[in-house]
Amino acid sequence: MKRFLQTIIAVVFLMGVFIAPSITLADSDGSTETEAINEKFGAPIVVYGGNLSEAEKQSVKESLKITDSSDVQEIEVTGQDLAKYLKDGDASARMFSSAKITRKDAGKGLVINIVTPNNITEVTTEMYANAMLTAGIQDAVVEIAAPKPVTGHSALVGIYKAYEVTGEKLDPERTDVASDELSVATILSKDAGIDEAKVSELLTEIKKQIAEQNPVSREEVEKIVTEQLSKLKIELSEKDRQLLIDIMDRIRQLDIDFSKWSDQLNDLSKTIEDKIGKIVDNEGFWQSVKDFFKNLIDSIRSIFS
Numbered sequence: 047m048k049r050f051l052q053t054i055i056a057v058v059f060l061m062g063v064f065i066a067p068s069i070t071l072a073d074s075d076g077s078t079e080t081e082a083i084n085e086k087f088g089a090p091i092v093v094y095g096g097n098l099s100e101a102e103k104q105s106v107k108e109s110l111k112i113t114d115s116s117d118v119q120e121i122e123v124t125g126q127d128l129a130k131y132l133k134d135g136d137a138s139a140r141m142f143s144s145a146k147i148t149r150k151d152a153g154k155g156l157v158i159n160i161v162t163p164n165n166i167t168e169v170t171t172e173m174y175a176n177a178m179l180t181a182g183i184q185d186a187v188v189e190i191a192a193p194k195p196v197t198g199h200s201a202l203v204g205i206y207k208a209y210e211v212t213g214e215k216l217d218p219e220r221t222d223v224a225s226d227e228l229s230v231a232t233i234l235s236k237d238a239g240i241d242e243a244k245v246s247e248l249l250t251e252i253k254k255q256i257a258e259q260n261p262v263s264r265e266e267v268e269k270i271v272t273e274q275l276s277k278l279k280i281e282l283s284e285k286d287r288q289l290l291i292d293i294m295d296r297i298r299q300l301d302i303d304f305s306k307w308s309d310q311l312n313d314l315s316k317t318i319e320d321k322i323g324k325i326v327d328n329e330g331f332w333q334s335v336k337d338f339f340k341n342l343i344d345s346i347r348s349i350f351s
Contacts, residue, residue, distance in 0.1 A: 087149040089119050091211060093204030095141040095192070096124035102142070102193035109161050109191040110146045118146070121211060123204035131206045131221045142194065143201035147208045148187040157187045160198075166190060168232040169198035172246035176231070176253070177202055180297060181224035182216055183209060202228060223296045230293045238286050248278055252294055257304035267295045 092112060094103055112118055123144075128135035143166065156178060158171040174190065183205065190201045206221050231249060235242045255270045268291050275282065282290065 086151075088212070089117060090146055090148040091119045091121065091208040092144070092146045093201075093208050094120065094122050094144045095200055095204070096122045097140040097142055098144070098193065105193040106144045106191050109193075110144070110189055112146070119211070121207065123200060123207050127207050128200065128203050131203050131218065132225050133222050135203075139200070141200040141203070142196045143190060143192040143198045143204070145191070145201045145204050145208070146189040147205060149212065150185045150187060152185055154185045156184055159187070159189045160191075161189050162191045162193075165192040165195050166198035166201075167195050168236060169201075169228060170242045170246060172243065172250075173228055173231045174198075174202065176246060176249050177224040177228040178205065180227055180253075180300075181206065181221045182302075197232070199225070199228060199232075217301065220300055220302070223293070223300060227293050227297070230289055233289065234282070234286060238282060240280060244278065244280065248274060248280060248290075251278065252290075253297065256294065256298055260304060261298055264291070264295045267291060267298050270294070 092107075092110060094106060098106065123141050125135070125137045125139040125141065128139050128141070129137040156175050158174045158178075160166050160171055160174075174188070178184070178188070181202075188205060190198065192198065192201075202225060206216055209216055227249070231245050234240050234245045234248075240248075251274045252271055255274065256267065259266070259270065261267050261270060271287070271291050271294055275287070
């Protein structure tokens with residue numbers, strides 16, 4: 047009986063661990079104070095999806111913590127913008143995902159934060175970062191939000207428009223390739239069933255090798271892709287493999303100073319590795335939970351046998 051009581055106490059304790067709420071508080075710089083506007087770059091720019099209703103727009107404002115519209119510059123992104131920045135963009139597309147862009151000094155890097163993670167269903171922070179680097183966007187804090195579940199693709203077009211508003215000139219070929227890269231990433235994750243973090247790791251590692259090796263032909267790019275698929279133990283269908291080679295060969299042909307990419311790609315790679323490490327640790331934790339309950343059931347059976 048004593049052994050039985052000890053077992054029940056252990057169950058109650060473990061259930062408390064599972065049921066107790068977990069609260070995480072975080073600010074981008076660890077401060078609770080409102081960040082001062084960088085007068086060199088002007089106010090942060092908020093880009094709203096053009097198809098948001100007034101209620102949905104208000105929801106996005108709350109998610110992005112916009113309490114005073116005079117503190118930000120507000121614009122909208124529409125299907126017309128999609129057609130402008132993407133070669134095959136549909137001008138009638140409906141746009142809902144939104145973003146707040148705060149530009150930073152050179153060398154600060156990209157900080158991506160999806161503030162409504164349950165409503166951005168296909169695109170991860172690492173996917174956004176990879177695509178933005180391809181497009182030529184760097185040194186900014188980007189916060190992404192949506193009032194209801196959407197894929198998240200239109201937020202990237204909104205970010206392109208925000209940079210144009212600030213006077214930056216983005217290469218249309220790079221923005222087009224970057225958006226297609228985002229589509230490939232979501233295809234590999236959603237259709238091919240590869241973990242999102244693993245997809246981001248694959249794209250980042252291939253781009254790092256392109257930056258280091260400076261391939262001059264599609265065949266050399268294909269070799270890099272094949273090596274990284276093998277290294278990361280990822281299996282793709284021939285169709286998805288060719289899709290990946292196609293987008294990486296297009297990246298290889300872009301007018302990019304790849305030597306300047308190394309540090310940013312290395313930072314992104316480290317972030318993804320940390321994320322994958324946490325996923326692996328969590329898998330180990332849940333396996334230990336399964337083992338605990340298996341042993342628990344065996345113990346209860348032995349008591350009554």
